[in-house]
Each structure stands twice: as structure tokens, then as C-alpha cells.
Amino acid sequence: MSRAGAGEAPPLQRKARRRSAALGLLAWLTGIVFFLPVAWMVLTSLHSESDAATNPPSVAASLTLDGYREFFGAEGGASPWPALINSMTASVVSTALVLLLALPAAYALSIRPVRKWTDVLFFFLSTKMLPVVAGLLPVYLFAKNTGLLDNVWLLVILYTSMNLPIAVWMMQSFLAEVPVAVIEAAQIDGARLPVVLSRVVAPIAAPGIAATALICFIFSWNEMLFARVLTGVIAQTAPVFLTGFITSQGLFLAKVCAASVVISLPVLAAGFAAQDKLVQGLSLGAVK
Template identity: 55%
Template sequence: MAAPTTTERPATPSTQDLAPARKGRVGASLLTVLAWIVGIGFFFPILWMVLTAFKQEADAYTTPPKLFFTPTLDQFRAVFDAGIGPYLLNSLFATVVSTILVLVLATPAAFAVSLRPVKKVQDVLFFFISTKMLPVVAAIVPIYVVVNDIGMLDNIWTLIVLYTAMNLPIAVWMMRSFFQEVPKELLEAASMDGASTARSLREVVLPVISPGMAATALICVIFAWNEFFFAVNLTAARAATVPVFLVGFITSEGLYFAKLCAAATLAALPVVIAGWIAQNKLVQGLSFGAVK
């Protein structure tokens, strides 16, 4: 596991014959090894979760814990038998539809606070971001009462509306920062050629911002998929999402590590992949575009 650079020659303890460059190399190798240890150590709980998901229950309950075992898919099968399927579909539906709605609403809005700005841009941006800072717990009571009154409890569309509102401010800010990267000259050239706004948007702006749009979508996907508070309070048997399924799992299957790990792995896998793809834009999204 050691980085190859350390294998060249063991560092001699005597410092006299070591040129400064050599000393720097040894230090660098040590830092590399440290980075690897820290990285793997920090990731280890997740690795362990995935490993445990492939164990038989008997292998999951051993002291000392078992690193080597015969892998099995039994636990995943058991999780599907326990009915994770509909929950996965609910999560998928809520995530995809809310993310599409967010992009449909946020892209024009971001355009209106960047390339072709309305007056009071600052106020609008301030408003959007301030909604992210108000704790959701303070809104859950009236939301519950209203949703209950209009008969929308345990309905996936309720979650879709709330997730759209939850992600919209982030998307507006993020998309704005991508719009701002569109070179002004490109737009001017397009309008001089007599292109209509719609056409210059489609042919000039869209290609420039589409990677940013993809990153925005992935971040919305992560937040919507992981959301738990609204899901647990507003849904039950029909519209519940994967995180809610995990809760049911811990109460009924509390003592089955391997099965729990299989369920947790299935729940986390989609967002982990989305996040790995979007990792370069992650900070930009989470800091509302303040950090690139």
C-alpha cells in the first residue's frame, strides 16, 4: 500500500550526506504515505459497510471482525425481499422530477440575475439565499397542516414540490455563476449577426453553460435523494423514500448487520456515484457559487 516513491532507498538517519533536495524527497514521501493512510482510514467505515453487505450474518458478528470471507449476494436479495423496490422507485421519481423542475425554473431565473439582469439583482439573490438559511423545522408544522387539509399526505408530488423549493435557491446561485462565465463578446457577436435572443441563447449560451447545468443537476440529485425530514413526516406506506425505508429496517431488523449494510449500501450508492462525478463542482454548489 506504500507509495512507490518510498521504495527507492530507505532514508538513512544521518543527515550530513543528504542534500536538501534529498531531504525534501523523503519528507514528501512520508507526506504521501500519510495522505494515503488518512484517506483510506477515513473511508474505511464505508468500505467496511460495503464488505459487510456481502457477508453472511454469521461472518458479520465475529470478534475480531473478519476481513476475509466468502462473498454472497444473499443480503441484497433479502433487502429486495423486504420490499426496498417501491421505495427506490419513489426516491428515483421524486429526485428526477424535482431536479428537472429545478432546472426548468432556475435556468431562466439565473439568466435574469446574470446576463440580462433585472433591477435589484442583489435583493433577488439575497431573497433566494435567505430561504436556505431558515430552518425547515420551523415550517414543517404549517406544511403538515396544509398538506393534510388538501389530502396530499403520503403523496409523492408533495415531496416533489418541497424538494424543488429546497434546491431552487442553490440552483439559481450556481447557474448564475456559470452564466457569468459566458464571454460577453460571444453574446455581442451573436446579436450583431442579428440572432434573436432565443437563438443566441440556444446556440451561444447553452453550449457554454451545459457542463455547469449538469453539475447543478447532480447536486440537486444528491440533496433530493438524501432528504429525510420531509419524507419521514409527510409520507407513509405509499410515497415513502429510501431513507424512510432504512428507518423501518433498523427497528425491525436491528440485529442483522449484514442486511442493514446491504440496505445502506443500496441507499447510498446512487448519490455517491453522482457526487463522484460532480466532485469538482461540489464546493461551488454548496457555497452558493461563492467558491469556485
């Protein structure tokens, strides 16, 4: 055996290692690029308003928690807790309703497919083609005539209807991976549809359900257009509360960044809590 063959890796292996190192470096650079705005927001939230308003911003300025104190109303401002509770109520309840409705629909379109099920999926997708702002006026008039303006339950209904098509599309692909033999065995044992869905299908498709729930929660939590137009004071959500820091006196950058950090925490917490199932769910069905 030659010295090159004994001490060095084959050319193809060296090429694969270089390619893997290049892809790893690219992944790190991409992650840093996406993380930099978040890190800058957190750093700005820890500065005073005078330091945050300098141009260019002062990175080495002294740190303070004044922005967070003002956000939570320590300086006599409005309390953010009602808005945070409204956002949590609308997001959690609508996500639960979406999962409750999407699971049987996805079951019918994947495991027990209905006739022309692809047309049904396209119909669900077509409901997302209309721009949200195009339906704003009819929804506003309906809410006004029915007395539902400034009502958090109207947001629950809207968020459920907005996220349901996406949930059905996602869960249909997830449930298609459930073994039919397991479902047939449960049905032979006498299990009815509710039992099959809750005790057989749901545990197997748990990663996909978790991924769907997280995406629906994020969409509901971040929605601002309907919440801005249809709510006032009682049902105000966190994104709408955030816009209140942009006043005629100017933009209080440190306070806005502090509010943005706090409002982002529930989404980050949900993502970390479902991290393992989210990765499994998003990769489910990718490898045959």
C-alpha cells in the first residue's frame, strides 16, 4: 500500500468533507444573519431612550431595565396584561378549535379519502388566495351589526377560519403516513371513529399535530390587521398594544424593543417546548 493510500483519505472522501464543512459554515452564517436583528433588538431594549436614539446606535452604552419597567406600567403607563391575556386567549382557543376540526377533515382526506379529495384540498387552499384586507370591510360590518366589535371571541372565530385551511393541508400529509393496518385492527376490536382518532391516530401523528399547532399559534399570536380594526380597548391584543408606543411625541425605541421582546417570549417558549416534535413533524414523510 502506498503512503498516500495509507495516510490520506480518498479524494472523494476529502471532497465530501470539504463540501460538508462549506455547508456547515454557510448554515452558521445564515443563522447569524437571521439572529442579528433579534440580538440587536434585545440589546436596544436594555438601553436608555437617549442611547437607543443615537445614530449610529451606541453598542457600549450602559444597560438598564427602564424600558421593561415602562412597558409593564411601572411609570404610570397602561398595563400590558389585558392585551397579553387577550392574545393568549385568542391564540390558544383558536388553535385548539383548529386541531379539533382539522383532524377529522385530514383523516377523511388521507386515511379514508373521499371522492375527488384533491379538489377538496384545492378548495381549502383557494380560501387563502383572497387578500385578508379584501374581506376586512364585510367582516367589520358583520361585527358591527351583531354587536361583536371589541370582542375577543370574534377574533377566536376569525383566527380559526383563517388557520383551518393551512392545518388541513399540513395534517393531511402527516396522517397519510399513519399505517392503515393499525387503524383497521382498532376497528376490528370495536373502536369507533372518535376512539380511533383520539387513541390511535393522534398519538402516531403527534409530531405533525404539534408542528401544525405551533404554526397556527404563531399566526394567531402575530395577527394584527383584524385585531387593529375590530378591537378597541377591551379585546385589544398584544400586537395592537405594541403600536401604542408610536405616538405624536415620537418613537420610543427602547420601550418598543422591550415590548417586542416580551411579546415574542410566548412564541419562543412554545417553540422550545415543542422543539423535538416540531422537527419530527416537519420532516415526517420527507424520506420514503
